[in-house]
Amino acid sequence: MFTAATIAILVALALVVVRATRGPTVFDRVLASNSVGTLAILLLAVVGFLNGRPEWLDIGLTYGLLNVISTLAVLKFFRHGDLAYDDEEERSS
């Protein structure tokens, strides 16, 4: 059962990586990298159960937080061309 879930997640990872390499726009690649992060967390959880060591879930939580921050940071960079862009500052100046 855990083995089947692991294989399914690995197949899904392969398909998502195909989209990340082929994606015509940068947003396709960002979407694919976000999905890779999600699948990595699920893979950590399932493999932890498979090996009888569910403590790996802590690492999964950390990956989840990093995943969100990286997605938002990359999107902000491609939207404004600058990570330090501040909407308020831009309006007042």
Place this chain on the structure above:
Amino acid sequence: MISLLLDILSGILIIAGSVFIVIGAVGLVRMPDLYTRMHAASVIDTLGAGLLISGLMLQAGFTLVTLKLFFIFALFFFTGPVATHALAQAALGEDIKPQLDEDRRDRLDRSQTAPADGGA
């Protein structure tokens, strides 16, 4: 008896979650444009992860592991829509148009002007 029942139930949930994960990944490759791909990717985030984590929760029983799994689920629940919304807004800001089967705005204009033509 009850543990066998829990095992079967968690097995069904885990297999269902795996199926939805593969469906989402296939959609991510096969869908025609960015916005439909985002729709397919959200299947992985919601149904796939939700069912898989529910199955693992039943497997773990009433321990600290269940709480950690719940935290991971809550993380997906709150951050998935935020990331998707930011992605759609950034893509629209870059003038990436959704692919349409037909442009309904044209049809609306035509239906508004058609009675005037017929009357004249």
